[in-house]
Amino acid sequence: xxxxxxxxxxxxxxxxxxxxxxxxxxxxxxxxxxxxxxxxxxxxxxxxxxxxxxxxxxxxxxxxxxxxxxxxxxxxxxxxxxxxxxxxxxxxxxxxxxxxxxxxxxxxxxxxxxxxxxxxxxxxxxxxxxx
Numbered sequence: 001x002x003x004x005x006x007x008x009x010x011x012x013x014x015x016x017x018x019x020x021x022x023x024x025x026x027x028x029x030x031x032x033x034x035x036x037x038x039x040x041x042x043x044x045x046x047x048x049x050x051x052x053x054x055x056x057x058x059x060x061x062x063x064x065x066x067x068x069x070x071x072x073x074x075x076x077x078x079x080x081x082x083x084x085x086x087x088x089x090x091x092x093x094x095x096x097x098x099x100x101x102x103x104x105x106x107x108x109x110x111x112x113x114x115x116x117x118x119x120x121x122x123x124x125x126x127x128x129x130x131x
Contacts, residue, residue, distance in 0.1 A: 009059035014112035018052040018074070021105040025081065028102075032093045040093075044084045050077035051109070055116075064124035071117045078113070082106045 009015045025048040029041050051074050058070025082102065089099040 009056040012055065012059070012112075012116070014074075014109060014116055015052055015055045015059075017105060017109055017112065018055055018078075021102070021109065022048050022052055024102060024105065025085070028085075028088070028094050028098060032088065036093070040084060040088060040091075044081060044088070047077045047081040047084060050074065051081065055113075064120050064127070067120045068117055068124065071113055071120065075110070075113045075117070078106060078109055 025044060029044065032041050054070045054074035054077065058067045058074070061067050061070065085094065085099055085102050088094045089096060
C-alpha cells in the first residue's frame, strides 16, 4: 500500500464537507448554556465527529461490505446530529438561520454519502456476479 492510499479519504468531498460541518457544529456549541455541557453538547459532539471519522474508517477497510457499513454509520450519525441541532434550535440555543445553514451542509452530505454508498455497493454487487 502506498502512503497516499492510506489517506485516500482526504480526497473525498464527503469527508471534506463533513469535516467542515463538524467544525461549524463545534463553533455553535460555544453558544450553548453551561448546564448543557454534559448533556446535549456531549451528545452532539459525539454524533457530529462520528461523521468524518466513519467515512475515514470506511476508506481504511479493504472489504467493500465494511466500506458500505461505515458509510451507513456516518449517515446515521449525520441524521442524529441534525436532529440534535433541531432540538437546540427549539431550545433557543441556536438561531433558525444557523439551523438552516447546517441543514444545507446536511443536504449536501446526504447526497454525497448516498452516492458513495451506491458506488461501493455497485462494485460489491458486480464483484459477486459470476463471470
